[in-house]
Amino acid sequence: MRQLKYSQALSEGMVQAMERDPNIFITGISVNYPSGIFGSTVEATKRFGPGRVFDAPAMENGLTGILIGAAAVGKRPIIVHPRVDFMFLSFDMLLQLSAKWRYMYGGNAGIAPVVVRAIIGRGWGQGSTHSQSIQAPLAHFPGLTVVMPAFPADAKGLMLSALKHTGPVVMLEHRSLYDTSGPVPEEATPVPLGKAAVIRQGKDITIVATSYMSVEALDAADELEKNGVSVEVVDLRSIRPLDEETILESVRKTGRLIAADTSWELCGIASEVAALVAEKAFKSLKAPVRRISLADCPAPVSHSLEKVFYPSASTIAKAAMVMLGKDGGSLGLIDRADTFKGPY
Numbered sequence: 001m002r003q004l005k006y007s008q009a010l011s012e013g014m015v016q017a018m019e020r021d022p023n024i025f026i027t028g029i030s031v032n033y034p035s036g037i038f039g040s041t042v043e044a045t046k047r048f049g050p051g052r053v054f055d056a057p058a059m060e061n062g063l064t065g066i067l068i069g070a071a072a073v074g075k076r077p078i079i080v081h082p083r084v085d086f087m088f089l090s091f092d093m094l095l096q097l098s099a100k101w102r103y104m105y106g107g108n109a110g111i112a113p114v115v116v117r118a119i120i121g122r123g124w125g126q127g128s129t130h131s132q133s134i135q136a137p138l139a140h141f142p143g144l145t146v147v148m149p150a151f152p153a154d155a156k157g158l159m160l161s162a163l164k165h166t167g168p169v170v171m172l173e174h175r176s177l178y179d180t181s182g183p184v185p186e187e188a189t190p191v192p193l194g195k196a197a198v199i200r201q202g203k204d205i206t207i208v209a210t211s212y213m214s215v216e217a218l219d220a221a222d223e224l225e226k227n228g229v230s231v232e233v234v235d236l237r238s239i240r241p242l243d244e245e246t247i248l249e250s251v252r253k254t255g256r257l258i259a260a261d262t263s264w265e266l267c268g269i270a271s272e273v274a275a276l277v278a279e280k281a282f283k284s285l286k287a288p289v290r291r292i293s294l295a296d297c298p299a300p301v302s303h304s305l306e307k308v309f310y311p312s313a314s315t316i317a318k319a320a321m322v323m324l325g326k327d328g329g330s331l332g333l334i335d336r337a338d339t340f341k342g343p344y
Contacts, residue, residue, distance in 0.1 A: 001183035001184070001185060002183070002184065002186065003181045003182065003183060003184070004152050004156075004181065004182070004184040005039075005152065005178065005179055005180065005181050006149075006151070006152045006155050006173075006177045006178050006179070006180050006181075006182075007037075007038045007039040007040045007178040007179070008039070008040075008152070008184075009152035009153065009155045009156040009182075009184045010040040010117075010155045010156065010159060010173070011039065011040045011041065011042065011043045011044065012043075012156055012184070013155065013156035013157070013159035013160050013188075014026065014040075014041070014044050014078065014159060014163075015043050015044050015047060016160070016188040017159070017160055017163040017188070018044060018047070018048055018052065020188075021076060021163070023074055023075045023076045024052070024075075024076040024077075024078065024163060025048075025051075025052040025053065025054075025075065025076070025077060025078070026041055026044055026052065026053045026054075026077075026078045026079075026080065027053075027054055027055070027056045027063070027067070027077065027078070027079055027080070028055075028056050028078075028079050028080030028081060028082070028117075029055065029056060029057075029058060029080070029081070029082055030055065030082055031045070031053055031054070031055060031056075031080050032045045032050065032053050032054060032055050033055075037080055037082060037117075037119075038175075038178040039178070040178070041053060041080070056079075058086070060081070060086055060087060060089035060090040061089050061090050061091075061092055061093055063079065063090070064079065064090040064093035064094055064098070064114070064116075065093040065097070067079055067114050068093060068097055068098050068101075068112050068114055071111070071112040071113050071114050072101075072109065072110060072111075072112040076113060076115070076163055077114050077115070078115045078116075078117060078163075079114065079115070079116050079117070080117045080118075081116070081117065081118040081119065082119055083119060083130050084118035084119055084120045084132060084133070084134055084172065085129050085130055085131075085132050085134075087116070087118050087134070088134070090116075094114075094116070094144070094168065094170075095138075095141050095144070098112055098114055098143075098144070098167075098168040099141045099142070099143035099144040099167075099168060100143055101143070101167070101168075102143070102166075102167065103142075103143060111166045111167065112167075112168070113165055113166055113167060113168060113169070114168045114169075115159075115162045115163060115165075115168075115169050115171065116168065116169070116170045116171065117171050117173060118134075118170065118171070118172055118173070119172075119173050119174075119175055120132065120133040120134070120135075120172045120173065120174055120175070120211070120262060121133060121174040121175045121176060121211070121212060121262060122175065122176070122299065122306060122310055122338075123175045123176075125301045125302065125303060125306065126299075126301075127298075127299055127300065127301040128298030128299045128300075131299045132263070132299070133172065133174075133211070133261075133262040133263035134172075134263070135148060135172055135210065135239050135261075135262075135263060135269055136263055136264075136267060136268045136269055136272075138170055138172075138239075138240075139239045139240040139242075139269070139272075143167060143168070144167070144168055144169075144170060144240060145162070145165060145167060145168065145169040145170070145193055145194075145238070145240060145241070146169075146170045146172070146238070146239040146240045147162070147169065147170070147171050147172070147193060147237060147238050147239065148171075148172045148173075148174075148210050148211040148236065148237065148238075148239060148262075149171065149173070149191075149211075149237060150174075150177065150209075150210075150211050150212065150213075150214035150215060150235050150237070151180075151182045151199075151214075151235070152180070152181065152182040152183075152184045153182060153183060153184045153185065153191070154191050154197070154235075154237055155173070155177075156184055156185075156189075156191075157189055157190050157191025158171060158190075158191045158193070158237065158238075159171065160188055160189070160190040160191070161190040161191055161192060161193050162193070164190065165193060169193070172211065173211075174211045174212040174262065176212050176215075176338075177211070177212055177215070180215065191237070193238055193241065194238045194240075194241030194242075194243060195237065195238060195243050195246070196208075196234050196235060196236050196237055196238065196243035196246040196247065197234070197235045197237055197246075198232065198233070198234055198246065198250065199214065199218065199233050199234070199235045200218060200221055200231060200232060200233040201232055202221065202230040202231040202232035202233070202254065203230045203232070203253065203254060204229050204230045204231065204254055204256065204324065205224075205229065205230075205231055205232070205254050205256040205257070205258065205320050205323065205324065206231075206232045206233075206234060206247075206250040206251050206253075206254045206256060206257050206258070207220070207221065207231060207232070207233050207234070207257075207258045207259075207260060207316060207320075208234045208236060208247055208250070208257065208258070208259050208260070208273050209233065209234070209235060209236065209259075209260040209261070210235075210236050210239065210260070210261045210262055210269055211262050212262055213260040213261060213262055213292070213311070213316075214233065214235040214236075215336075216260065216311070216312055216313040216315075216316060216336075217231075217233045217235075217260055217313070217316055218233055219313035219334050219335075219336065220313040220314070220316035220317040220320065220334065221233055222334070223313070223317050223331055223332055223334045224317055224320055224321070224331075226332075227321070227326065227330055227331065229320060229321070229324060229326070231320065232250050232253070232254055234246060234247060234250050236269070236273075239269055242272070242273075242276075244276055244280070247273060247276060247277065248276070248277065248280055248281050251277050251281045251284055251285070252281055252284040255284055255285060255286035255287070256285070256286055256287050256320075256323055256324070257273070257274070257277050257285070257289045257290070258289075258290045258291075258292060258316060258319055258320060258323070259271075259273040259274050259289065259290070259291050259292070260291075260292040260293070260311065260316055261291075261292070261293045262293075262294075263293060263294060264293055264294045264296060265291050265293040265294070265296065266296060268291075268293055270291040270292065270293045271291060274289040274291055277289055287323050287324075288323075290319050290323060292311045292315055292316055292319060293311065294309065294310070294311070295308075295309050297309075306338075312335040312336075313334045313335055313336070314331065314333075314334055314335050317331050317334065318331065
């Protein structure tokens with residue numbers, strides 16, 4: 001199967017959907033710029049022009065309300081937030097109106113399916129107001145679907161599913177993923193919403209991860225295998241709905257769990273996974289659950305502090321060795337270099 005970058009897979013998913021459905025359009029800050037949101041909207045701009053791919057002013061709340069209205073009359077809007085942090089301004093419309101649309105009107109007002117793309121994660125010292133991952137507060141609200149594709153095929157497949165869904169979908173994309181590559185089918189193959197993927201089979205320990213932490217988990221698993229540890233890696237892909245059965249089945253097999261998330265621990269996705277396992281698979285556990293997430297403070301700006309603040313493959317691998325009662329001193333240097341260049 002051919003290899004595509006994450007950004008190319010996203011682009012192909014949107015373009016294929018737009019070819020089939022003339023009601024789909026893309027808007028947001030800088031979507032039609034030459035950089036095209038890390039290249040992900042360049043092809044759509046070329047193919048469909050300013051009538052269906054157009055820039056928007058910085059009016060997140062008002063724009064979201066306009067797009068919900070467009071969706072309610074049959075359009076399929078995609079809105080892109082180059083920095084997820086400014087998406088907080090849209091929460092009134094997104095959470096109060098869009099997420100509750102079918103509930104408020106008892107199904108008598110049709111559907112209002114908006115797809116929201118938002119960029120999360122670290123990048124060249126962006127600090128506490130430009131680098132957040134906000135899956136936890138979003139996933140708290142019924143009526144909203146929240147996905148976090150970690151690999152190119154899932155980025156394309158989840159986008160295709162989102163554009164067929166009957167409710168609002170938020171897709172959170174980590175900055176560090178756009179240049180990563182992987183196999184992607186040429187055909188328009190949807191990936192089901194609400195279904196996790198076991199991306200590596202193992203028997204000693206389960207790592208349940210989100211977004212870029214799934215990439216880090218695979219790197220950790222490769223190193224742990226050299227030290228005699230068999231790791232199963234579950235990429236959540238979908239945060240709401242949460243695929244409880246896949247998580248529980250894996251933990252019941254391995255008896256150990258590390259939950260790794262791109263955001264904070266308190267009230268976070270790692271905590272939700274830990275609670276699920278404690279409630280429904282406690283008797284299968286051979287060791288306490290371990291959560292790997294951000295330090296309990298806003299993100300720093302300096303590179304030296306960032307290296308301490310953000311967990312990595314070595315963080316996961318060392319935690320696994322401790323959980324298994326092994327010496328972590330034999331682990332190699334496995335952390336990836338930070339190659340992110342910006343501008344966002």
